[in-house]
Amino acid sequence: MTLTDEPTAPATDERLTTLGAALRTALDGPYARERAVALATFPADDALRPVAYDVEQSRDWCLARLRALDAAGFGSAGVPERAGGHADPLEAVLTFETLAKADLSVTIKSGVQFGLFGGAIANLGTAWHHDAFLPGVTSMELLGCFAMTELGHGSDVASLETTITYLPETDEFEVHSPTLAATKAYIGNAARDGRMAAVFGQLVVAGERHGVHTILVPIRDESGRTLPGVTAGDHGHKGGLLGIDNGTLTFDHVRVPRRMLLDRYGGVDADGTYGSPIEDPTRRFFTMLGTLVRGRVCVGGGGAMAARRALSIATRHALRRRQFPAPGRPDGVLLLDYVVHQRRLLPLIAQAYALGAAQNELIAALVHVQGDDASTERDQRELETFAAGMKAMQTWFANRAVHEAREACGGAGYISENELTALRGDVDIFATFEGDNTVLMQLVTKALLGDFRHAWSALDRSGVVQATTRAVGEMVMERTAAGLMLDRLASTARRRPEETTLVDRGWHALMFEDRERHSLESLARRMRAAAKSGGDTFEAFNRLGPHVQFVARAHMERVTLAAFVKAIDTCADREARDVLERVCSLYALSSIAGDRAWYLEHNRVTAGRSKAIGDQIDALCRELRPHALALVEGLGIPRGWLTAAVLAD
Amino acid sequence: MTLTDEPTAPATDERLTTLGAALRTALDGPYARERAVALATFPADDALRPVAYDVEQSRDWCLARLRALDAAGFGSAGVPERAGGHADPLEAVLTFETLAKADLSVTIKSGVQFGLFGGAIANLGTAWHHDAFLPGVTSMELLGCFAMTELGHGSDVASLETTITYLPETDEFEVHSPTLAATKAYIGNAARDGRMAAVFGQLVVAGERHGVHTILVPIRDESGRTLPGVTAGDHGHKGGLLGIDNGTLTFDHVRVPRRMLLDRYGGVDADGTYGSPIEDPTRRFFTMLGTLVRGRVCVGGGGAMAARRALSIATRHALRRRQFPAPGRPDGVLLLDYVVHQRRLLPLIAQAYALGAAQNELIAALVHVQGDDASTERDQRELETFAAGMKAMQTWFANRAVHEAREACGGAGYISENELTALRGDVDIFATFEGDNTVLMQLVTKALLGDFRHAWSALDRSGVVQATTRAVGEMVMERTAAGLMLDRLASTARRRPEETTLVDRGWHALMFEDRERHSLESLARRMRAAAKSGGDTFEAFNRLGPHVQFVARAHMERVTLAAFVKAIDTCADREARDVLERVCSLYALSSIAGDRAWYLEHNRVTAGRSKAIGDQIDALCRELRPHALALVEGLGIPRGWLTAAVLAD
Numbered sequence A, B: 001m002t003l004t005d006e007p008t009a010p011a012t013d014e015r016l017t018t019l020g021a022a023l024r025t026a027l028d029g030p031y032a033r034e035r036a037v038a039l040a041t042f043p044a045d046d047a048l049r050p051v052a053y054d055v056e057q058s059r060d061w062c063l064a065r066l067r068a069l070d071a072a073g074f075g076s077a078g079v080p081e082r083a084g085g086h087a088d089p090l091e092a093v094l095t096f097e098t099l100a101k102a103d104l105s106v107t108i109k110s111g112v113q114f115g116l117f118g119g120a121i122a123n124l125g126t127a128w129h130h131d132a133f134l135p136g137v138t139s140m141e142l143l144g145c146f147a148m149t150e151l152g153h154g155s156d157v158a159s160l161e162t163t164i165t166y167l168p169e170t171d172e173f174e175v176h177s178p179t180l181a182a183t184k185a186y187i188g189n190a191a192r193d194g195r196m197a198a199v200f201g202q203l204v205v206a207g208e209r210h211g212v213h214t215i216l217v218p219i220r221d222e223s224g225r226t227l228p229g230v231t232a233g234d235h236g237h238k239g240g241l242l243g244i245d246n247g248t249l250t251f252d253h254v255r256v257p258r259r260m261l262l263d264r265y266g267g268v269d270a271d272g273t274y275g276s277p278i279e280d281p282t283r284r285f286f287t288m289l290g291t292l293v294r295g296r297v298c299v300g301g302g303g304a305m306a307a308r309r310a311l312s313i314a315t316r317h318a319l320r321r322r323q324f325p326a327p328g329r330p331d332g333v334l335l336l337d338y339v340v341h342q343r344r345l346l347p348l349i350a351q352a353y354a355l356g357a358a359q360n361e362l363i364a365a366l367v368h369v370q371g372d373d374a375s376t377e378r379d380q381r382e383l384e385t386f387a388a389g390m391k392a393m394q395t396w397f398a399n400r401a402v403h404e405a406r407e408a409c410g411g412a413g414y415i416s417e418n419e420l421t422a423l424r425g426d427v428d429i430f431a432t433f434e435g436d437n438t439v440l441m442q443l444v445t446k447a448l449l450g451d452f453r454h455a456w457s458a459l460d461r462s463g464v465v466q467a468t469t470r471a472v473g474e475m476v477m478e479r480t481a482a483g484l485m486l487d488r489l490a491s492t493a494r495r496r497p498e499e500t501t502l503v504d505r506g507w508h509a510l511m512f513e514d515r516e517r518h519s520l521e522s523l524a525r526r527m528r529a530a531a532k533s534g535g536d537t538f539e540a541f542n543r544l545g546p547h548v549q550f551v552a553r554a555h556m557e558r559v560t561l562a563a564f565v566k567a568i569d570t571c572a573d574r575e576a577r578d579v580l581e582r583v584c585s586l587y588a589l590s591s592i593a594g595d596r597a598w599y600l601e602h603n604r605v606t607a608g609r610s611k612a613i614g615d616q617i618d619a620l621c622r623e624l625r626p627h628a629l630a631l632v633e634g635l636g637i638p639r640g641w642l643t644a645a646v647l648a649d
Helices: A018-041 A055-071 A089-100 A104-124 A127-139 A281-290 A293-318 A339-370 A377-408 A410-414 A420-431 A437-461 A465-477 A481-494 A505-532 A537-542 A545-569 A574-594 A596-601 A607-634 B018-041 B055-071 B089-100 B104-124 B127-139 B281-290 B293-318 B339-370 B377-408 B410-414 B420-431 B437-461 B465-477 B481-494 B505-532 B537-542 B545-569 B574-594 B596-601 B607-634
Strands: A144-147 A163-167 A172-176 A184-187 A196-205 A208-218 A230-234 A247-251 A254-257 B144-147 B163-167 B172-176 B184-187 B196-205 B208-218 B230-234 B247-251 B254-257
Touching: A018 A089, A018 A339, A018 A545, A018 A574, A018 A607, A055 A104, A089 A104, A089 A293, A089 A339, A104 A127, A104 A144, A104 A196, A104 A208, A104 A293, A104 A420, A144 A184, A172 A208, A184 A196, A184 B410, A196 A247, A208 A254, A208 A281, A281 A377, A293 A339, A293 A377, A293 A420, A293 A607, A339 A377, A339 A545, A339 A574, A339 A607, A339 B545, A377 A410, A377 A420, A377 A437, A377 A545, A377 B377, A377 B420, A410 A420, A410 B184, A410 B420, A420 B377, A420 B410, A420 B420, A437 A505, A437 A545, A481 A505, A481 A545, A505 A537, A505 A545, A505 A574, A505 A596, A545 A574, A545 B339, A574 A596, A574 A607, A596 A607, A596 B596, A596 B607, A607 B596, B018 B089, B018 B339, B018 B545, B018 B574, B018 B607, B055 B104, B089 B104, B089 B293, B089 B339, B104 B127, B104 B144, B104 B196, B104 B208, B104 B293, B104 B420, B144 B184, B172 B208, B184 B196, B196 B247, B208 B254, B208 B281, B281 B377, B293 B339, B293 B377, B293 B420, B293 B607, B339 B377, B339 B545, B339 B574, B339 B607, B377 B410, B377 B420, B377 B437, B377 B545, B410 B420, B437 B505, B437 B545, B481 B505, B481 B545, B505 B537, B505 B545, B505 B574, B505 B596, B545 B574, B574 B596, B574 B607, B596 B607
Parallel strands: A144 A196, A163 A196, B144 B196, B163 B196
Antiparallel strands: A163 A172, A172 A254, A184 A247, A196 A208, A230 A247, B163 B172, B172 B254, B184 B247, B196 B208, B230 B247
């Protein structure tokens, strides 16, 4: 995909309903043109791995497919080809999303090769690395691994045990796995295809540790034999993504030239002296990890596409399948006419729209930070938080949605030709890789507390904390355009909360903001008490774990609603806008309904209002039911790509 | 397994903790001896299908494994071998559960051959069928299909289109698939192994339809070629259960002798006259389907075993795996010491115990109805309702638990050698086959309403409905020993609800009973209004769908709590009993917490009490954490059967 190919109108042979086309444009938002081009030019034949392929066949197919896609412009898109080359984060993310509308093994293999391996070289390396290796990366002549995770250290990167020790006598680094726990694990391209690995380990220079750095280590010769000192293991069969050759790597005193260290943020000069442009080791560590944020943006977006694909299949099936005759329906009732079935699928579709709007905001933030715009370190930090939360929210959503779609298709959903079970198996691990979701949600809350603490302690000195907690909450939360818009909406409801209807956007905004603000404030209070409690501080904080998860979710839901509201505000098509308003209400009420115990406990709603929410959700489902086809068209999976047998004419 | 093999003590080489052994005995309850014998004698080597096997290899392996197990007494156990032979429902169900602690393809293949095909012959056939076919069924010389489901009719058996037409001229039946929708679909043993099928279709005699009946149709010759007029299709690769050769069957005017009709509940005599011992066609239909209730008891119990296996793996892993150092824990914190991780696994373990107790009650009810005891038609109806609900609750639980276990094991959980993803794929369809769970939950509520309506209208005539709704609810709900015990407990709380602690069993009982009674009463009111509303009655009832699902769940939760309370009451071991009391509180509070919005909306709890529930759940997790190993030992999956690589020494 080359984004400069601008057709006057999106070239696609799909015949969408007018509403479907308008919804798709609205959901694609600022990237509607680019996404339409991608759909129109993507080679969608042979798009899915034949499910009966064994591990070896799957790997062969996946590699060949990725090479073909790379040749067609859908592989390394966005990765610079040399030093000073153009890195286009937008192109990279949109390409990943497009790939994820088809086979997820291919998508992840692309992510490993271009996003992670290529990304490590581009972001952590310097000009020599770029010139020496990026051409091979983008052409796929040099297949590589991103060797970060260790058997003993999944989420805990700072504790990696692999060592990268400088040897002054030969001006080399020695890469070594000192323990079994140091084994690099779950590494894509490690079992078979990789020729080189970007290895993360503890840099040791003259006996001094400088924290985690990354070094390029050749692991196989051209014929595919592992090099001396390198041992590669094969994870073999997995729960999905069989196209990826995940494996282990261990290093037994493997030596590589000094220049192989990716030294943008820290390296060793010819004198054997360590130097870094970032003095503080912790800041350096997070700066290095921070460059990898694009991977999380991609994985979250990819998970969302899997969910959209599954929801498209299940909804289209429910518009064809009849079961049980009923009065006035002698041929049986369409599945989607059952309220229980509507409740199963339509709120998920609403969530897909809401998350899509938020993902667009996330992409914009990524482009701002990694693109040509001037951005601050604060922008970078906010991007990381946003990306962590969106990755977790979207991939958990994907797991739920794909499973629900499977069940909603009954027995047919279980037959592989209907594609849902493979999708389920593939998307499963999205909740774990690129950061375990539970850990990512902790990061979100930690970042919020950081902001909060900062604002709070400034106020605390002036002794007005109790009186101004509300103001603090507002200070923390409202910074983006979308956030400000939501806040304005909330303020309209605040003046007359119980007079508003259940579909009043101002009331939704108020509910979402209140949930986040109040839970964050109370968490901060509990944190403070825990810190002061003495005793076992780990245990004191540990007990706040569920609260920490709640705050992160409340925050991400609020950010998502804000993005959706803003997106609808820019939608020019009147009919689409009208439908989207209801979709947004369905999203908002589903979220509120899920937490209505919290709202009741905190006196945010009355019992009567809380009870009425379910009826209002049913009413919205009923109103959206006639638009179900257009809604799934809008999700952007072309009908022609839905090769599930159950949808065949 | 022969239940008459009574060792003086259960022979097993497992070394359980004292508490683990006591918990297992308590959970196994009235069938502790039989289950211990089964574990000690089950051939557990080669117990799981190698995951990399393709479809054909999987089917070969599965068939061979089932033959070996059948030879060892773990196949046809409980199926009579001839007319007048001994049918032992207890042996059948316990054997199925034992199989389900290992490979689920083998388990389901056993279910198809012995439970469904054999069960149809045993329950719907008469002496000639028994003598002619049961020996071949139990020896596996005659492999068969249970051909009920049609492509167009999954849950709606009454609408089956296949015809079974009597031909007086030749004294034969002609079996025919008149439409594409009449194709028998998802049929186990149809694609490859089956030689005969028990085909469900509309019986037509002299132009008159007599509703659904079942006939035996040979489908393949000894060499495996399909017989003339029979077309078999192959569903090929599926989301799991690759060992089962699911396929389609269509019949093109296939003729079979008259005696092949399974005619216990209706047949044609030599004069070509239809006759049935059950006059009413609807009653006849439900009587025939009712004989198949054992399948649902098995499938629910099997799903529960899959969940227990997954929880055993994840919990044992969490007791070994450390991640992130913390103050006082330089080597990292054990996963199970994180409160968030405890909240992830321990409430599911509690639910596994609660459901296990309820499954024991269900088995007892099955034994009462199908065993030698005298039982009434009302007992049979109640058994069907109970079995439908338990199948849905346990298989949904299994899907949730297995996925949660996968995520809780991180990347390792995704590697097939750790067995969770195969388990996930296999158990997925349990939510759909033997009755779609959503439809089964409707059946539960329908049965409750039936009882309710009966009791209510009796009272209605005396004009006291409004004053006595509470009494009606009690009449409907309390009939079993467990139910009465729960009711007594509730009555202790009723006198002082807000004085009780959150772990007071009486308060739990009150909350569970109130949830069921109130939601059932309000549904009955809404039903009555819907019936009187005029207009589109389908739509009027359709809108009650979510309420119908809620009532069924509330009922099943109450029944489950009652069973658990009763089971604990019979536990003699003091330490085990103490732990089980907390497990029960964790189960009860998790259920109440999930619905605390409902309790708040209906003024059953105050906001303060509702907020405190989460802290109490955390406290219970903390108290149970030291017993985690014993708790999974109690789940009854022997350590030696847990071959997940991640648990290797």
